[in-house]
Amino acid sequence: MAQTRSLSSLGGIPAAPGAAVGPVARMAPPPRLPDDRPVAGDPAAESEAARASLEQVAAGLDEQAAALEGEAAAVLGAQALMARDPELARRIGERAEAGDPAAWAVHSSCETYRDMLKAAGGYLAERAADLADIRDRAVSLLLGLPMPGLPDPGVPHVLVAEDLAPADTVHLDPAKVLGIVTRYGGPTSHTVILSRALGIPAVVGCEGADTLADGTVVAIDGDDGSVVADPDEDTVQRALRRAEQRRALAATATGPGTTADGVSVPLLLNIGEGDARAAAAHDSEGVGLLRTEFLFLDQTEPPTREEQTASYVELFSAFAGRPLTVRTLDAGSDKPLAFVPMGAEDNPALGVRGYRTARLHRELLVDQLAAIAAATKETGADIRVMAPMVSTPKEAREFAELARSQGVTRVGVMIEVPAAALLADRLLNEVDFVSIGTNDLAQYTMAVDRTLGSLPDLLDPWQPALLSLIGTAGRAGDHLGVPVGVCGEAAADPLLALVLVGLGATSLSMSAPALPGVRHALSRHTLDECRRLAHLALAAAGAEQAREAVRSAAHTDTP
Incomplete structure (x- = not known):
């Protein structure tokens, strides 16, 4: 739910249940195209380079999926299919023919496609984040930049990002990632689906998440959507008690569901x-x-x-x-x-x-x-x-x-x-x-x-x-x-x-x-x-x- 906002309190959509307290570790921003755009080479060569980068991204997603099972494998497999979409390849070819270098052709084509997905709403709008990840990975390959990935501050942390791609979410370690906060995303996004499967508390669609700096201690509640920066001791202890209670319940609450008076x-x-x-x-x-x-x-x-x-x-x-x-x-x-x-x-x-x-x-x-x-x-x-x-x-x-x-x-x-x-x-x-x-x-x-x-x-x-x-x-x-x-x-x-x-x-x-x-x-x-x-x-x-x-x-x- 949306929370009353102050300088230290934000609110978003409750996405995955639970509470957590920890320092913020932010995802690195996506790769940027250089301000100085190079002169494009042969359109056919630029188009082929762009398509090859997408195939390399797809192959990497397939490789990750092969090492996983269940929902995670299915999500990455579907994302690999998006990278190989013939319509996306056609659009990239058109941009190359119009004079775009390979990285620019990928970026603009993916952005056009993402706008279409967002306009469609529902399931397709939720897949726009998956395509953004494909775009960033392909552009990184073409420009020789580091591949987008998860931060590793060396301590348990709350991961904060604009959005999370499936290829990143499937590798989250619940022992290291205490919680997730994203600026964008909805309650049926792949981030949410996979976070719930991992048991990691999450708040998505959190306006102001971009103001949370690395190292800032936050308390998040995946049940009510609250994100409190620099929480006081009462807020910290309340969140820690709830987190510990959930861990205890997971170990002790077993058997059929019944009410206290025996109703099944x-x-x-x-x-x-x-x-x-x-x-x-x-x-x-x-x-x-x-x-x-x-x-x-x-x-x-x-x-x-x-x-x-x-x-x-x-x-x-x-x-x-x-x-x-x-x-x-x-x-x-x-x-x-x-x-x-x-x-x-x-x-x-x-x-x-x-x-x-x-x-x-x-x-x-x-x-x-x-x-x-x-x-x-x-x-x-x-x-x-x-x-x-x-x-x-x-x-x-x-x-x-x-x-x-x-x-x-x-x-x-x-x-x-x-x-x-x-x-x-x-x-x-x-x-x-x-x-x-x-x-x-x-x-x-x-x-x-x-x-x-x-x-x-x-x-x-x-x-x-x-x-x-x-x-x-x-x-x-x-x-x-x-x-x-x-x-x-x-x-x-x-x-x-x-x-x-x-x-x-x-x-x-x-x-x-x-x-x-x-x-x-x-x-x-x-x-x-x-x-x-x-x-x-x-x-x-x-x-x-x-x-x-x-x-x-x-x-x-x-x-």
């Missing part, structure tokens, strides 16, 4: 490509969100049913004996598919995405559902399937009928659109379960692009308007006996998790590092106490007041 609240994982084997080792009760986009993005042809089935068999087998919820393809204009032309959209976040892609390309969804059903039959796994971006009871009914016709037995939808929450009592009649995606529901409720760093207070999941919609869905689920899960990152906040349960959430899904804190918070509160906390949050004037009201009323050892 399954604690599940959000996972993606390559995460299944590693994720299965965590103390979770299953998977609440399996993202399947990795099978489709960056492909020139759609994967066959057989290819999809093989991937699902591997993923499902890792969680044998535990339920796993699969989200069907969440792609569209903001996550473009090369083999699915959809035309230009002025606002992709409000366009053809998620389940809506089935209106134009039904065969993609049919093949995916058939593959999931085949893998379920082969593994005997406990599988549930849900569609993203469902807006109406009619869409829910159509998806349920289609899924069941392909052999899927447990069918649900995601509630990410206010219309779906407002008519939850009708929508839930059509499916076996629903899962609330708080990230998208927040941006649509508050009319704020979730990639923006300039309006973090409106994207705060503690906003009473957002909580009211969640409560509407929760009441409908309770009345109809239909499970209502939450798989947005709001579920990873231990304090907010209590409110979500009080609003009717029957399961919570999150990144692995958040499990112990949420498990502990639930164990300290009864269901009735959660309901009273939810009432306090709903009655608050705004997000900050809701958070403070609940914090004051909850048990003091809740993280």
Whole structure:
């Protein structure tokens, strides 16, 4: 959330939970093109040099990815594909033909491409930082400058940067990097995804981060988005206690999620490509969100049913004996598919995405559902399937009928659109379960692009308007006996998790590092106490007041 600003206090978007205190170590600025631009040589030679630098960058990313696994490997693999994008190469060739030296051709072409990504919004806007890293690495190679990389001050530190590239984030050592603060970035950036996976507290979209000098001691809070420079002793001790408490909880808070009076609240994982084997080792009760986009993005042809089935068999087998919820393809204009032309959209976040892609390309969804059903039959796994971006009871009914016709037995939808929450009592009649995606529901409720760093207070999941919609869905689920899960990152906040349960959430899904804190918070509160906390949050004037009201009323050892 946005904090009241003073000379020593900054605020940004809470990105990865936890607290930390340490000296600032700043990322070096990106390489600059010299003021004296050299005369370009032969255009063909300049173009070839530029393209060779991009291939060298891509090869380096591939090499790093090969030494990693899970989300980190997938992120770097996707970035390598960006460096090899034929459209980027074409633009570089045009700039070379126009007389640009190689480094200038790379820089200008990447900047043009980045502007397009930012204008597209959503997933594509989040990838602009990845392209900036490709630009900087290629320019460094062409100018013979040091490759961009992480600082190493020799002591544990808080890393401060304009933004962090995936190639840097995957190499962060939690023993050295106590926390992360970035000037730019949104809650779904690769920096955030990887920081959560590493368990490093992070604040992104922090205006004023560029004023934090090397060596300045800062206290950061990844739960409320605060960054305090030169903190007083009380602030330091409070942050250190919270950090130590989280470490202790990680070691001691185990087992199924239950409230203090024994009400079961399954604690599940959000996972993606390559995460299944590693994720299965965590103390979770299953998977609440399996993202399947990795099978489709960056492909020139759609994967066959057989290819999809093989991937699902591997993923499902890792969680044998535990339920796993699969989200069907969440792609569209903001996550473009090369083999699915959809035309230009002025606002992709409000366009053809998620389940809506089935209106134009039904065969993609049919093949995916058939593959999931085949893998379920082969593994005997406990599988549930849900569609993203469902807006109406009619869409829910159509998806349920289609899924069941392909052999899927447990069918649900995601509630990410206010219309779906407002008519939850009708929508839930059509499916076996629903899962609330708080990230998208927040941006649509508050009319704020979730990639923006300039309006973090409106994207705060503690906003009473957002909580009211969640409560509407929760009441409908309770009345109809239909499970209502939450798989947005709001579920990873231990304090907010209590409110979500009080609003009717029957399961919570999150990144692995958040499990112990949420498990502990639930164990300290009864269901009735959660309901009273939810009432306090709903009655608050705004997000900050809701958070403070609940914090004051909850048990003091809740993280």
